[in-house]
Amino acid sequence: RAVKASPLPFPKSAQGLTRLRVSLPMSAVCVAPIVAAEHYGIFRSYGIEPSFLSWTKTDALLETLATAKADIGIGMIMQFMKPLEQGYNVKLVAGTHGGCMRIVGSKKQGISSDITSLKGKTIGLTDINGFAYNTFALLLHQHGINPNKDVAWRSYPDPLLPMALEKRDIQAYAGSDPLMYLAQERANGDLIEILSNLSGSWHNLACCVVATGTDTLKRDRQTIYNFSMAALAAAELCANDPEKVAQFYKQYSKSNANLDDIVKILTMQTHHVHPMKEDLCNQIRLYTQQLRDIGVFNSTTDPGVFSKRITENLVAERRS
């Protein structure tokens, strides 16, 4: 292959900071640390001036990265997995935090904290194949429940989920916070948490990841590394002082959650989980294995090879 001309470096701001375009879901509480980090000057201290692009649909996230409309993408790990298997040309460089999704069920309709109580029940979702489905398909499988046969899934616009529960069309619903959290608050104790991607063996697995194009890595590995470190610092800040983060993030929250709620959600999410390097690679190997087991991944995909291929060990490469 012809050797490409060495790519242009990232543009600099007037203060000499490196400008990075970051695509992330602004309205999801789990990105609060990143949003707040800019406000509290964490990125500045790493020499970066990020600009945020908000995405709402997976396609948009994938496309902005593929067409280099953004330099960094932050999203649920599950949004990246299948495209990566099919040749999506990005690398995962870091995890930002642990779980942010839950299934809650109605006690009145016979749901208990025992996962097997979900068998034969219908679970409501806002998007029949969104990442809540993707995540819980995996988790249910891990707990011995066939996500396609043992339970039914049904999609509703999110304000209608409580109504559907009341009508007994569904017995449980799955989604991300703050939606699940708020629903539980409103339900006067009827809604009980059954499963979350914080629970069990997933406790220390990353939920959201930082991704970047391979070409972007070639432009300036150092800046990408710096961004990752900044994101980690932000997560640590959040883990230690969630109130500080919530204070600033509140304005971006889509739902009518108050400060306390946001703090509680942030506390529940494991913001001290932010794997990089081999840790990230190992976690992805685990996910890959599970995706293979439930038939999302090809049986021929080797988890070890695949997880190495799609992650980038920024620290190790920095020395060369």
Place this chain on the structure above:
Amino acid sequence: MITVAKELAPHKKTIGIFSFFKENYTIIGFSSWFLVSLCSFFSLKEHNYPGTYFLIWSSLFFSFFLFLLPFLKFTHNNRIIKFVFLHIRWFAVLGFIIFFWEMVTAYAKLLPLPFFPSPQAVLNIYLTDFFRLSESVLSSLLILVPGFLLGSFLGFFVGAAIGWSKEIHYWLHPVIRFAGPLPAIAWLPIALFIFPTIYTASVFLVVISTAFPVAILTASGVSAVETGYYDVARTLGGSPYFLLRHIALPSALPQVFVGLFMGLGASFAVLIVAEMVGAKAGLGWYMEWAQGWGAYANLYAVLCLMSVLFSTLISILFKVRNHVLNWQNDGVKW
């Protein structure tokens, strides 16, 4: 035209399709498919999966088949060879299209993945995800076929009643005029509300999306019957039932089939949407699933499968029509 078969002298036909240019197309076709095979062979290093092997061997086989075609023409005269000869130019161009697609994706990588997968990646889906795809086809057909049949009968009887009886026309025509144009998809929230399961709701939607056009066209057909036919049957002693059964309905059949054609097309749309809402299998579900995981190769694979399946279903409908309406030869062509 008068049948003259008896008086025809048998003669040796000069078959135009075996002309010089057509034979050249076999060479062009051979080359294009051979290039596909070659190109996919060289992509093996990076694309080492069943789809690539399948593409290599099938395109190689097809290219040699095209190469040998001119030599087969005198020995065989079977349907496949005739079909290939008739579409030889298409096959030749198709080879180049796939070659080009292969080049820009698998080889030159000019287009971003996963949005623009290579042909072998799409082919690979059929090989590796065969079970789920066939389950989806089956599941969709289980909604489509009963729904379409039920809707056809319902639409036919309602339409016949409207076309036949002034009284029924008076009461039902306004209903059809207002409810008919509402796309079946608009019924979705109500259907999900009324029906206990997604399956029955989906079947219901297919039923109404078929029944409406069939009813409208059947009613048009029945009410447009030339009165002369009725006169003939009446003088011969036919009862009103005889007139309906043997004059009105057969005479309306060409229109009924236009309605069935419309209804089938509408059913496909409503099927896909209904399955997106919450089915566990089916082509619409698969589409949504593929989109949800960002599995673009799967998305394209299922789109191609859908287009072949739906095209086949329409072809079957037209086969039935041509059989039933063998006395008519100027209807809609497919």
Place this chain on the structure above:
Amino acid sequence: MITVAKELAPHKKTIGIFSFFKENYTIIGFSSWFLVSLCSFFSLKEHNYPGTYFLIWSSLFFSFFLFLLPFLKFTHNNRIIKFVFLHIRWFAVLGFIIFFWEMVTAYAKLLPLPFFPSPQAVLNIYLTDFFRLSESVLSSLLILVPGFLLGSFLGFFVGAAIGWSKEIHYWLHPVIRFAGPLPAIAWLPIALFIFPTIYTASVFLVVISTAFPVAILTASGVSAVETGYYDVARTLGGSPYFLLRHIALPSALPQVFVGLFMGLGASFAVLIVAEMVGAKAGLGWYMEWAQGWGAYANLYAVLCLMSVLFSTLISILFKVRNHVLNWQNDGVKW
């Protein structure tokens, strides 16, 4: 039939619709609408909003209009009165239906809310949410009208080309056969991917959902033209262009309009779905919004609005057809 107008003696018509039974229906109609008015008046205590007042006054007005109808028949002969007379039985029954609906919802409260709102609650939506509803209609028409027109022209020209030229038929017919049956909704992920805005993607979907049936039916129509017509034009010195323009296309028009009818129906479906995905206004968006908030009164209001709007659009299409094809009188009836 031969025109005989000149020789006809003018005579006084005995108008059947002013018969005894019809006059009784005006009394029945009066009663039913009066009951609606009464019943909604007594519901005012709990339903004290514009919709109820509107229902009270409009049903009162209509009931007295029906009451006075028999006295108006000799003084006036205008279209509205004729129309009401013709549909008097329907109006009478409609009054009872609404009265019944009123009774079980607003008055007796037999059905659970919010799933079964009262008539005044639905009417109220039109009064209180007028702005957003009209915005939605406008927004949908802005997708539908350009898309349908564009799709019609595209389909017509492509279909004419396929029907006219063997060569074009050879290349395009397989494409149409495979891509055509794919419901436009299946193109949605690709359309959203290709087009920069949801608006253009939606218009694109309407274009293809119209263009395919129009192309198929136009091609059928053009290729089914009786050769005798061509013979006549050729002997009179017509060029190939003349044959296409003055024989093939006019002769195919009845089929083209069947295609337009199919395309319009398909457009409605695709419009609704496309708007559900990500638009910020439009009838599909409003439906989704209403459903999302569990606003069933809004949902039923928008469904009724859609059915009236779509029915009107189809009626306009048929008006155009009847004008263009005034020489034909046995086509699809609406």
Place this chain on the structure above:
Amino acid sequence: MVTLPLSSQNTSPHGRSIQIRNVSHFYEHSSGHLTVLKNVSFDVAQGEIIALLGPSGCGKSTLLRLISGLETPTGGKIGVDGVRINGPSPDRLIVLQDSYLLPWRTIKQNVALGFEARNLPIDHGQIDHVLDMVGLLSFSGSYPRQLSGGMAQRATLARALVNNPDILLLDEPFGKLDSLTRMSIQNDFLKLSQSRTLTTLLVTHDVEEALLLASRIIVFTPRPAQIVDDFVINLTEPRHRDNRDFVALRHNILEALGHVF
């Protein structure tokens, strides 16, 4: 002409004579009445072949439709064997001016229509016999669109004849045949009607045809149709065009028509 009392009940199982009394008819058009027949009265005896001649559009077809019972006259009475008719009946068959062969049935199935309509077993032998008579046996499996106009006309005739009607109302039944086929069919028809004492009303535009076949020829005025003349034909049999009386009668009839014209 003796006016028969026409009662409403059917007393004779096989009607053969026809009474037409003061029959008038108008069609309703959007803007008024169109009077087509005005006080037409004549009787047809059993076994007679009456030819009806008159200018185009005068009302000949309408008269046949009235006698067939497909339409009811707006004035006057029509009886068969002295009994007032009441709707169409397979004993009194009309062959319409247009052939109206059902396009979705083969010729044979079309000819079988009468049996099916009356729920009778289909008499294949009789069908083949009639088809042979009109020269269409080899086309029994063909569809109407495969037939020429003349062949369709013959098939329509066969469809009526196969039911052995007592009265046959023929509306220009040989108009589309070529001269040779026409002659042969006319001969067959003559033989048939003589052997079966069939009562026939025959609308035609061809004066020679009327003269060759009819025992009486009635000539009508332009619309509204009224009887101008009523010729009783007593030519020596077999009739021949070059016969003197034949030529004289043709002159007279053309004159009657000509006056009309």
Place this chain on the structure above:
Amino acid sequence: MVTLPLSSQNTSPHGRSIQIRNVSHFYEHSSGHLTVLKNVSFDVAQGEIIALLGPSGCGKSTLLRLISGLETPTGGKIGVDGVRINGPSPDRLIVLQDSYLLPWRTIKQNVALGFEARNLPIDHGQIDHVLDMVGLLSFSGSYPRQLSGGMAQRATLARALVNNPDILLLDEPFGKLDSLTRMSIQNDFLKLSQSRTLTTLLVTHDVEEALLLASRIIVFTPRPAQIVDDFVINLTEPRHRDNRDFVALRHNILEALGHVF
């Protein structure tokens, strides 16, 4: 018969005589050839009216289509004024057996088709004149479906005549007319063709019509059509059916046809 050399280039602007040389024709059917014409040769002089008679399906219409240029003979040559024809031309108009009036055009618009096809200004006066001649002036605004078969046939004739062709090829043009209208149209046609020295080929099934109009009558065998007989008609004008020579000729022609039959 002198065989004229037929060249391929058009030397005479107005063709009036026709040369038919050894013309054969077959149609390709799915399973083989159907030979319809076999070595037909004859000449038509300018101003002649030649009637073509022959049994149904023998190939008369095919011959007219070949002369019109709508189809090319599979054997032999056809020339006009000694120049081989090459496709259809408005100077040489055919009136087909079926009327093929365009259903979406009024009668007047149908008659104007020739002007439009050749991009000529529409001669409304001429159109009205021709419509009047065929008795359809009051129907100029009607659509074809509102016309009877006979009226449609007259309209078709008008559509051809309005273009003032030099050669007219008529395929049973009066077959659907009633006897009186037919006589009047035949007379008009005779006057017209005499005044304009129009060359006419007329296919008909009606021997008397042929005898009343034609200067020559050619009789064909059944399919494949070959010439059986060629009668030159030298009757005293105006011709009359009861004339002795007329009757004798009719006998001979029917015999020629009869042998054929």
